[in-house]
Amino acid sequence: MGPIDAIIVHFMIPFLSFCYNNIIANYGIGIILLTLLVKLLFYPLTAKQYASMNVMKKLNPQIKKIREKYKQTPEKAHMAIMQLYKENNANPLKGCLPGLIQVPVFIAIFYTIHHSSFQALLDVPGVNQGFTSFWLPNLTQADGTFILPILLGAVTFWSQQLMIVDEQQKKMMMFMPIIILVMSFKMPAGVLLYWLVSTLVSTLQQLMVNRQSDVIEAKVISKT
Numbered sequence: 001m002g003p004i005d006a007i008i009v010h011f012m013i014p015f016l017s018f019c020y021n022n023i024i025a026n027y028g029i030g031i032i033l034l035t036l037l038v039k040l041l042f043y044p045l046t047a048k049q050y051a052s053m054n055v056m057k058k059l060n061p062q063i064k065k066i067r068e069k070y071k072q073t074p075e076k077a078h079m080a081i082m083q084l085y086k087e088n089n090a091n092p093l094k095g096c097l098p099g100l101i102q103v104p105v106f107i108a109i110f111y112t113i114h115h116s117s118f119q120a121l122l123d124v125p126g127v128n129q130g131f132t133s134f135w136l137p138n139l140t141q142a143d144g145t146f147i148l149p150i151l152l153g154a155v156t157f158w159s160q161q162l163m164i165v166d167e168q169q170k171k172m173m174m175f176m177p178i179i180i181l182v183m184s185f186k187m188p189a190g191v192l193l194y195w196l197v198s199t200l201v202s203t204l205q206q207l208m209v210n211r212q213s214d215v216i217e218a219k220v221i222s223k224t
Contacts, residue, residue, distance in 0.1 A: 007108040013117045020121070027122070027139055028131030031109070031190055035197040038105055039205075046202065050209040053163055055090045106195070113140055113190040131193070139190035146185065148192040153181035155196060159203040162210075 012034070019030035039046070063081055070077035085091060112118050119140065122129045130137040135145060143149065157177040184192050 004104065004108050004111060007104070008112050008115055009117065012108055012112040013115070013121070016112075016118070017121060020127075025128055026131065027128065027190070028136060028193060031139070031193050032197050034109070035194050036201065038102070039198065039201045042102055043205075046205065047209075050206055052091065053206070054209065055088060059084060059088060059090060106198075109194045110188075110191050113188045131189070136189040136193070139193070140188050142186050143189045143192060148189060148196060149181050149184040149187075152184055152192055152196045152199065153177045155199050155203065156180050159199055159206075162203060163206055 015034055015037070016027055016030040019033050020027055023029070023033070062084060066080045066084065067077050070080060121127065122138075122140065130139055135147070136143060154177070160173055160176065184195075
């Protein structure tokens with residue numbers, strides 16, 4: 001049994017089954033609770049990610065000046081930026097690694113929705129197969145109203161505007177929400193529900209960290 005299968009069989013399916021039978025008989029709510037649990041478990045890592053993003057945000061004006069100064073010599077600009085990172089103990093990759101670590105969980109939820117064990121849970125007579133009877137009636141099928149894909153695209157765009165501080169990176173990633181929107185049209189609703197809630201929680205966490213950082217910085221400035 002591979003690691004993804006182990007996560008599905010020993011964690012995903014039992015957790016969703018427990019939520020349905022002991023908390024609320026709704027697998028959509030179970031997926032939301034699963035998302036919140038995953039975000040809680042990974043919070044120590046994501047806290048480091050947010051801290052790294054804040055450092056990069058503060059360095060961004062200096063990086064712009066360096067690029068402007070050495071726009072004719074990209075090699076010197078790169079060396080100067082690397083030196084700036086070293087002096088401030090900053091590393092852009094620190095903001096990416098926690099997200100990459102969570103990728104296997106996303107893959108696991110994707111395969112969970114397609115897994116025969118989850119389908120068996122839904123096939124039990126009288127079981128609620130979806131989120132509501134009029135919206136997402138079956139979590140293994142795509143959202144025919146396209147509400148989830150649109151919401152996911154919008155939240156992804158909002159998240160990028162908040163989290164990405166480098167203007168060049170923003171330009172490179174500007175089409176990502178559109179790509180996600182198109183990709184998600186045929187994805188199972190259960191997968192999109194997890195993806196949407198996860199992105200929304202991450203964005204709200206980043207907002208909280210930013211506000212806390214601004215408050216601390218304001219206090220330091222007021223004392224000087």
